Amino acid sequence: MVAPLKVGIAGLGTVGADVVRLIEAQGAALAARCGRGIRVVAVTARSKAKKRNLDLRGITWAKSALDLANDANVDCFVELIGGSGDPALSAIDAALQSGKSVVTANKALIAKHGLRLAKSAEAHGGALNFEAAVGAAIPVVKTLREGLAGTEVNRVYGILNGTCNYILTRMEQEGLSFAECLKDAQRLGYAEADPSFDVDGHDTAQKLAILASLAFGTKVAQSAVYVEGISSITPADLRAAEDLGYRVKLLGVAVRTAKGIEQRVHPTMVPKSSSIAQVMGVTNAVTIDGEGFPPITLVGPGAGGAATASAVVADIADVARGIRAKPFGRPVARLRATKKAPMERHEGGYYMRLMARDLAGTAATIATRLAEQKISIESIVQRHAEGVDENGMPRKASQVPVILVTYATHEDAVRRALKAVQHDKVISGRPQLIRIEKN
Numbered sequence: 001m002v003a004p005l006k007v008g009i010a011g012l013g014t015v016g017a018d019v020v021r022l023i024e025a026q027g028a029a030l031a032a033r034c035g036r037g038i039r040v041v042a043v044t045a046r047s048k049a050k051k052r053n054l055d056l057r058g059i060t061w062a063k064s065a066l067d068l069a070n071d072a073n074v075d076c077f078v079e080l081i082g083g084s085g086d087p088a089l090s091a092i093d094a095a096l097q098s099g100k101s102v103v104t105a106n107k108a109l110i111a112k113h114g115l116r117l118a119k120s121a122e123a124h125g126g127a128l129n130f131e132a133a134v135g136a137a138i139p140v141v142k143t144l145r146e147g148l149a150g151t152e153v154n155r156v157y158g159i160l161n162g163t164c165n166y167i168l169t170r171m172e173q174e175g176l177s178f179a180e181c182l183k184d185a186q187r188l189g190y191a192e193a194d195p196s197f198d199v200d201g202h203d204t205a206q207k208l209a210i211l212a213s214l215a216f217g218t219k220v221a222q223s224a225v226y227v228e229g230i231s232s233i234t235p236a237d238l239r240a241a242e243d244l245g246y247r248v249k250l251l252g253v254a255v256r257t258a259k260g261i262e263q264r265v266h267p268t269m270v271p272k273s274s275s276i277a278q279v280m281g282v283t284n285a286v287t288i289d290g291e292g293f294p295p296i297t298l299v300g301p302g303a304g305g306a307a308t309a310s311a312v313v314a315d316i317a318d319v320a321r322g323i324r325a326k327p328f329g330r331p332v333a334r335l336r337a338t339k340k341a342p343m344e345r346h347e348g349g350y351y352m353r354l355m356a357r358d359l360a361g362t363a364a365t366i367a368t369r370l371a372e373q374k375i376s377i378e379s380i381v382q383r384h385a386e387g388v389d390e391n392g393m394p395r396k397a398s399q400v401p402v403i404l405v406t407y408a409t410h411e412d413a414v415r416r417a418l419k420a421v422q423h424d425k426v427i428s429g430r431p432q433l434i435r436i437e438k439n
């Protein structure tokens, strides 16, 4: 009979507490699947006194995460504290150096220190598993790292932040503003008190950097990700997208191009018929374009205690089975430096919404400036000014929205054309620009 795997868990919050519960509830099934039991032998958190609705009888309370990581009675150290610095980082470092396997759900830490930690895991013989760090219950890390080991991946993209997708879904379905939806998301616990990390795209960027490394065999490079958030999106954009056959989603996209790997996070128009466009609310999804077959889309809960615990426990089960997959799918020495494709050379279609001053010929001026940059227009819509005055009469039009969709072009050409249009003084305010991602 093989001895059970002895697990130490640092962090007993939303995820950690559910991991303890899941291991308890699934004990017999896990033992059958792994050929050995999995036992939580020690835990720690910030406050020992806190009420947690957990049965911790017979489980040692370690003084600190570092003590737990150094505990000789622990085979597998599970880090569920969060944050890219200490105490999580030193504890993981110590656990790996003592030859233990490590499981974590910490995207911030893996995006920043993943490479060095993977090297340490390799050198000392432990595993470093982080399935829950991207898409929680969606097994996308394993899919890229193991399931698609025989496939060349050309593009991986997805909805990786539930807060942003919740906000965009409500804006689209109810015609509400970004600010109104954000307030609701905070009230319902989908958004943090300080939502900027989510809505400005940085959470998505960390997850995308991890996916890009797994997909393309490159070193994780969060600094190579171009990032734009969703706060500038208006209900008018979502209505226009609907009319044009698109939906707007905050996507993280990593794609192999002739100029290198493009990694970008921004609001994106996707065809309404695409799989990714069907993903609503807090749900996450990842689409993988592999060579030789149609795209694979994985959809599921990207957050929450139970969903995240499911991925953490699967990672622990791999350790119990003796699986020591290379953290990024290949030895660290075989990971290539990321050749960053410059965003100015991004190629694709663009949606533009410009507020034309009420001047005859504004659309013609815009069309001329685009033509100068060899940008072809797929469609153009000049709308009547929206809104009514206090008497219910149509508001006197002083600005007319002009909406354009271009055929594939380069980002720098679009920027040059818009600069010229602004210089012509035929529009007011900042133009809205949304990139289009076709299937």
Ligand SMILES: NC(=O)c1ccc[n+]([C@@H]2O[C@H](COP(=O)([O-])OP(=O)(O)OC[C@H]3O[C@@H](n4cnc5c(N)ncnc54)[C@H](OP(=O)(O)O)[C@@H]3O)[C@@H](O)[C@H]2O)c1
Pocket: 010, 011, 012, 013, 014, 015, 016, 044, 045, 046, 047, 048, 050, 064, 065, 080, 081, 082, 083, 087, 105, 106, 107, 108, 132, 133, 136, 302, 303, 304, 305, 308
């Ligand atoms: N929540 C999700 O839906 C989700 C989804 C995917 C990934 N993740 C990742 O999972 C990790 C944990 O997230 P969470 O939502 O469970 O966080 P959480 O609810 O805030 O829990 C954090 C836990 O860490 C403990 N802790 C904080 N500082 C500590 C310290 N100095 N020493 C020891 N323990 C300390 C806290 O102790 P006390 O309980 O005593 O305060 C708490 O138990 C993060 O990396 C997060 O990014 C979370």
